[in-house]
Amino acid sequence: MLNDQMRNIVQQMPKAELHIHIEGSLEPELIFALAQRNGVSLAYASVEELRAAYAFSDLQSFLDIYYAGASVLLKEQDFYDMTMAYLVRSHADNVRHAEIFFDPQTHTARGVPFDTMINGIWRACQDGPISATLIMCFLRHLSEDDAIATLEEALPFRDKIIGVGLDSSERGHPPEKFARVFERCRQLGLRLVAHAGEEGPPAYIETALDVLNVERIDHGVRCLEDPELTARLAREQIALTVCPLSNVKLRVFGEMEEHNLVTLLEAGLVATVNSDDPAYFGGYMNDNFVAVFDALPLTVAHARQLARNSFTAAFLEPEAKRAFLAEVDQFFAGAGASPGVAI
Ligand SMILES: Nc1ncnc2[nH]cnc12
Ligand SMILES: [Zn+2]
Secondary structure, three states: OOOHHHHHHHHHOOEEEEEEEHHHHOOHHHHHHHHHHHOOOOOOOOHHHHHHOOOOOOHHHHHHHHHHHHHHOOOHHHHHHHHHHHHHHHHHOOEEEEEEEEOHHHHHOOOOOHHHHHHHHHHHHHHOOOEEEEEEEEEOOOOHHHHHHHHHHHHHHHHHOOEEEEEOOOOOOOHHHHHHHHHHHHHOOOEEEEEEOOOOOHHHHHHHHHOOOOOEEEEOHHHHHOHHHHHHHHHOOOEEEEOHHHHHHOOOOOOHHHOOHHHHHHOOOEEEEOOEOHHHHOOOHHHHHHHHHHHOOOEHHHHHHHHHHHHHOOOOOHHHHHHHHHHHHHHHHHOOOOOOOEO
16 A cells, blocks of 8 residues: 555656647546537537546547547647646646647548647647647558658648657557658657557567667557567667556556556666556546555655656756756655665
8 A cells, every 4th residue: 555655755756758648638528618619519418428438448449439539629729728738737746748649640530730730739838837749649540651641741840749659559550560651750850659569469569669760669568478578678778658547447457456567667677657548547647656656566766766767768858858857866865765665
């Protein structure tokens, strides 16, 4: 069980979030408010009915509801309001910096112009209370040609995007399907990440690294099935953006007590804790930290490592990274807890 001292530490420590789908931060209350504002009809009669539908059996069962929820986003102000709500909520969890995923194809396929979407999200990032940058994700259930067309649409907004990622239905859509578009993105100087090893096999983590040349793996928890791959991830210090509440909700692990976060950290991997789709999976950053520290034998030393990892793995300028890491070290120097203390 989590004691008060440990709860305070994980809640108050400075942290970065590196795996958040902005469309997954759309709370049922905001879905209903935007539906009313835009005259969109929903398949659910109330906020409670919608929330009750959030019982998922796997990734696909979640994605179906997640894409339906995003259908209320039509105007620039809608994207702004969604993003600002996330930034304000994360600030309360002592998130100092967020690298935010967005899924353009989910919106452009419904006729929402690319500029409407990105301008709303971007403007909120400029106005919000924390540092925030944007990673554009390609939907892997669609074709590579569709991803290439999306990249073309994004080029006028190149300065607003730090990187690209790969998300949506993993099984049957291996990273190598997107080799050409990722190579183009690399040439453009974009930072590269991909979801791999969430539901898909460890081989997808390998091809994300070797074919797509990604710098971080989103999820990646299935790497432990392959000891050689695990050793490589440790050796090359490839960060994993782990999402504990998501993993339990989508049944990657039966219960939080079965989560492999401790093993990942003990194997020397640069694991981080993130929320993925907080409105759908039962919580934001601190909810994820409290859940894992409550269920697993994690120590103050692990908390410090997770906070440090989040900034080490971030796509920040060296000076900003150093300043955030110094803030973490200062926090733990004053936390009054000795690093080896188990909770
Ligand atoms: N956990 C997840 N995996 C793949 N695609 C996603 N899109 C939003 N959340 C996702
Ligand atoms: Zn994700």
